[in-house]
Amino acid sequence: MSLVSLTAQAEDIQLMILNQDSLPVPYAQVRLENGSGLVADIQGRVALPHSFKEQVVTVKAIGYTITQIRLESSPQQRIILKEDPKQLDEVVISATRTSRFIDDIPMPVTIINQEMIRQSGALRLSDVLREQASLQLTGDHGVSVQMQGLSSDYVLILLDGEPLIGRTAGTFDLERIAVANIERIEIIKGPSSSLYGSEAMAGVINIITKDQKGKQIGIQSRYRSFNTLDLGATVDLNGEKTDLSVFLNRYRTDGFDLNPSLPGQTAAAYKAYTLQTKFGYKFSDKLRFTLALRGYQERQQNELASIVNGEVIGLRTTGRQTDFNINPVVSFTPSSDLTITYRNYLTGYETLVKTWDEFDNVSSDPFNQTLNRNEIQTDWQWQKNHLSSIGIGYLSESVDALRYEGLTRFDAFYLFGQHQWTQDRSSLVLGFRWDQHSQYGQRLSPKASYQYNISKNLNYKVSIGGGFKAPDFRQLLLNFNNAAVGYYVFGNQRLQEGVEMLQDRGLISQILIDPSTFGQLEAESSLSLNTGFTWQKERFKVSTNFFYNDINNLIETLPFATLNNRQQAFTYRNVSSVFTTGLELESSYQWRAFNFNLGYMYLEAKDREVLNAVREGQYFRVNTSNYGGLFNRSRHNANLKISYLNNAHDFDISLRGLYRGRFGFADLNGNLILDMDQEYAPGLFSLNASASKTFNDNLRLEIGANNLLNQVIRQDPTNPGRLLYVGISYQLTK
The missing domain is CATH 2.170.130.10 (TonB-dependent receptor, plug domain)
Structure with a gap:
């Protein structure tokens, strides 16, 4: 919606937009029948030309129910908005x-x-x-x-x-x-x-996690196939100045196995615990403090089989992973049009994997990563249709693991800015970010987005932006040997010393690519276009989005040497560029108590260097029609959702069909590209259903099934087949 400020004249209709406590709702948005709009001032006041009398206008504000009214001829009118947290x-x-x-x-x-x-x-x-x-x-x-x-x-x-x-x-x-x-x-x-x-x-x-109001306690449990049990509890104790929310969750599963003929499971059994809490204190209307904490721990165990020199060796593994987040935020609003926010964010991730062979020899692989970031952001609404934001920050990230040599650390300083400009029928967002990184140097990332309301039912959007991805610790500094299988992986900066080590030990049988030609890794960069239309009339909405992403300096893993055990040694380098393009479609329609939703995506994802080589005839019996592009991408994806909500009896039913088209899975002819029908995994259709009933606004029972038709393909290890579940939740609210 576009907004415009008008100067009140004597004959104007003066609207006063208030909440249920008769307090003004600042900057409420008023949409007119012709598709244009206005915005109220800090006192909730807005002036409309007298010519708009008896027309229907739509009023909305964050946290309030969207309200439609027919204007009267009276020069002064009050509009009361009802609070509605769900509207958020x-x-x-x-x-x-x-x-x-x-x-x-x-x-x-x-x-x-x-x-x-x-x-x-x-x-x-x-x-x-x-x-x-x-x-x-x-x-x-x-x-x-x-x-x-x-x-x-x-x-x-x-x-x-x-x-x-x-x-x-x-x-x-x-x-x-x-x-x-x-x-x-x-x-x-x-x-x-x-x-x-x-x-x-x-x-x-x-x-975005829940931010409840009031005082309430809730418990939830759900049991589903593979002996999976999920238990949760929430506690909210919120007052006039103090807010406190606590969430606890325990999750356990026996995992599943798609190939029982081999030792171990496709998905290992594990237990996981989550604790998350939010605390907020309002010092005044201008100063607020919040603190968010989260902790997670997971423990798992599995069995594996390794083949070394033709001999099968049984392996037993246990794993533990832990992560935490600490996020204090101070928000200061000295005036209604200025907000200054300081954020500190500390997070850590730790894993420990132990592996025992059949002789009870044990090896450990610890990994510890931390990130600390400090940031200040200022938002200034210097006019009703101009909002400017600027931020500055510093972050440090470190990793300590056996697979890296000592403690490694990255540091970065960054500056970002953004301006949002809203006019009569259009809106424009311009932004940039400048990064100074200790490893890859400077990087500027711009972005521009524009929306134009062609009519009250139709709008057009276009967004152009640049992105980047810095080489990570793994790609730069990894020094890893899988002793069970016998391969090596070296980061780009560890390659030369890795080659010398392998040669000294006499492990190399053939050099495939001269390591001296690899050069230093550069940050990956992209240029992206997203554009499309949205049409909405009453209860019917259709959105389309065409996208194109062009990525340069793509970092890929590739072998540089063959070892005596017929395994390979790998490293990373910038070797190619890729592009992805396609169309996304989302539509929804509401008819009485039914909701219908349809989604579809068409995708092309290809390596430009391979595509050019195919056009030049460098691949035997491969042309542009049978070159399938990047592996593990489906050209067609779709979903259809039908839901029924009965408010009178507090129950709902949902039926959802999901389709993923065929995707490239393996290179069977050794040319390293996707070009044969046998190299594709088949498409898959999944049918999901659920139903729930609420009693006395507090107790809810549910039952459901995912993948009702039990469709399974061996190339998708994330799909265990049919999942049945039942659940119960109880909300004790004061």
């Missing part, structure tokens, strides 16, 4: 780091609210994201997510706006996040490096 689901924070309505965000945004999370039967974050057509989940070092064809390395995962660390081979395992206390999930598509820096090249997933 329509507010987006991640896209601009300021609160804005989703209709006013000039970039592709998806919001997953509490109702969607509950209907999915989700226990962990992966369960929720799996039902999004615009995302693809993969099983590489845990359950990870792809966005617009870009892998998990390029998707930044935030918890209440702060980054979560602890990636294995670049993958953040989504199973680490419980969902019972999630308020909503914001998915921002396209590079967000202008606000969040490295790892946000593909986009951002911000997990």
Whole structure:
């Protein structure tokens, strides 16, 4: 919606927008029938031309029910807005780091609210994201997510706006996040490096936890297939000046096995515990302090089999991973148009993996990563349609592990700025971020987004931005030997000494690529375009988004030598550029108590260097029509959701169909590209259903099934087959 300030004239209609306590609602937004709009001042006042009498206008403000009224001829009118915390689901924070309505965000945004999370039967974050057509989940070092064809390395995962660390081979395992206390999930598509820096090249997933009001206690439990039990409890003690929320969760599962003929399980049995608390204190109307704490611990065990020189060796493993977050925030609002926020964020991630062979010889692999960030952000509403933000920060990140030599550390200083300009029928967001990094030097990431309201039902959005991803510790400093299998991996800066060590031990049989030609790793960079239309009329809405991502200096893993045991030694280098392009479609329709939602994504993801080589005939019997592009990407993804909500009897039913098209899985002919039908994993259709009933507003029972048709393919280790579950929750509210 576009906003414009008008000067009140004598014949104007004077609106006074108030809450239920007769207090003014500052900067409430008023939409006119012609699609244009106005914004109230700090006293909740707005002036409309007398010619608008008897027309219907829409009034909305953050935290209040959207209200439609027909204007009267009276020169002064009062509009009372009803508070509605659920309406906050329509507010987006991640896209601009300021609160804005989703209709006013000039970039592709998806919001997953509490109702969607509950209907999915989700226990962990992966369960929720799996039902999004615009995302693809993969099983590489845990359950990870792809966005617009870009892998998990390029998707930044935030918890209440702060980054979560602890990636294995670049993958953040989504199973680490419980969902019972999630308020909503914001998915921002396209590079967000202008606000969040490295790892946000593909986009951002911000997990926003619940911020309850009042005093209440709730307990939840859900049991599902594979002896999986999820227990949770929430406690909220909130007063006039003090807020306190506590969330506890215990999760256990026996795991599952898709190949019983081999030792061990596809997904190991494990137990996980989560503790999260939020504390807030309001010193005055101008000064507020909040402190968020989170702790997570997981323990697992499994059995494996390794083959060395043709001999099968049984292995037994145990693992422990722990992470914590500490996030104090001070917010100072000296005036209604100025806010200064200081944030400190300390997070740590630790793992310890122990492996026993059949002779009880044990090896340990400890890993410890920490990140500390200090940041100040200033937001200045210097006119009603101009909001400027500027921030400055410093972060340090360190890793201590046997696989690296000693304690390694990165430091970075950054500066970011953003301006949001809203006019009559359009809005513009301009932003940048400048980083000075101790390893890869300076980096500037710009972004521009624009929205134009063609009519009251149709708007157009376009967003262009640059992103970057710095080489991580693994790619620069890794010194790793898998003793069970017999391969080596060296970071780019450890390559020369690694080659010398292997040669001294007489382990190399052939050098495949001269290590001296690799050079120093450069940061990966991208240029991205997102553009599309949104059409909405009454209860029907359709959104389209075309995207194109161009990535340069892509860092890839490749072998540089063959060893005497026929294994290989690997390293990292900038070797190619890729592009991903496609179309996303989201539509929804509400008919009586039914809601219909349809999502679809078409994707092309290819290596430009390989594509050029194919065109030049460098690959035998490969042409542009049978070159399939990057592995593990589906060209077609779709979902269809039908839900029924009966408010009179407090029950709901949901039926959801999910389709993932075929995807490249293996290189069978040894040419290192996807070009044969046999190299594809088949497509998969999953049918999910759920139903719930609420009694006396406090007790809720639920039952459901995911993957009702029990569709399983061996190439997807994240899919265990049919999952049945039952759940119960009880809310004791004062």
